[in-house]
Amino acid sequence: MTAKILHGDKIADKYRKQIANDIRQRTKQGYRPPVLAVILVGDDPASTIYVRNKRRVCEEVGVNSIDHNLSANISQIELIALINKLNDDPEVDGILVQMPLPKQINPDAILEAIDPEKDVDGFSPYNLGRLAQGRPHLRSCTPAGVMLLLQETATNLPGKVATVVGTSNIVGKPMLLELLLAGCTITACNKRTVDLASAVKRADILVVAVGQQNLIKGEWIKPGSIVIDVGMNRRDDGTLTGDVEFAAAKERAAWITPVPRGVGPMTITCLMNNVLLANINQQLKESA
Ligand code: GUN
Secondary structure: OOOEEOOHHHHHHHHHHHHHHHHHHHHHOOOOOOEEEEEEEOOOHHHHHHHHHHHHHHHHHOOEEEEEEEOOOOOHHHHHHHHHHHHHOOOOOEEEEOOOOOOOOOHHHHHHHOOHHHOOOOOOHHHHHHHHOOOOOOOOHHHHHHHHHHHHOOOOOOOOEEEEEOOOOOOHHHHHHHHHHOOOEEEEEOOOOOOHHHHHHOOOEEEEOOOOOOOEOHHHOOOOOEEEEOOOEEOOOOOEEOOEOHHHHHOOOOEEOOOOOOOHHHHHHHHHHHHHHHHHHHHHHHHO
16 A cells, blocks of 8 residues: 555645635724734744744734744743733734743743733643643644644544654643544553554554654554654755654555645644634633
């Protein structure tokens, strides 16, 4: 079997057009467009590229992005003061603090400082807790994007065996919760899991988010399964690759995401969707 490719860029484009259309319709009805505050601390090259991409998609769908480019030396207190100001600003719908942060800043303290109603990354304890209770509010963007990719495969998810490799707070854990909510039987693994091969071999749905090139061997892939590779690693020649041995896995899976242009575009699309939701909620609050 040769897998069908889940082209995240094309699928993301379809959803972005819908979001742009919703924003246009709301603007015609007299609502103000969604506003996203984007905070970048320092000049980490990867973060700078991610933020540039997010700002470009904001423009594409009609979200106003307000840039806050801060010095790498900023203190935690100063950053929290800015977040508090944005929390209190009724003209700001979403707040995104690009991770990772410099070492003088505790990322957990920052994520807790963001008003959960403006936490468009879906990273706050409140939003993760809501997902854990099976009643999501603003959902973590990468796992939400993966669920849209799974929808494209028209697979009946309840009862399927789903293995997630990588258990970070921003991808692996919310991914497990999304799959649980969809009725899957879930297994949480990390790169140190003893006999990772067995856990992968029984997966009807495999999601890998570790950040280690070739961690998942092609021969471990269950024939006919869905393989979602969230990994983003740079080869020595500068090109990008995921965590799964793509060429070999493609010969066994039914569906597989490429890297790049697989999961990445879906993450930004779900971010835009969250900004629109936060904007709608904010305006409902104002009119109540
Ligand atoms: N760093 C890596 N991925 C992300 C993301 O999705 N959001 C934020 N804020 N930072 C990140």
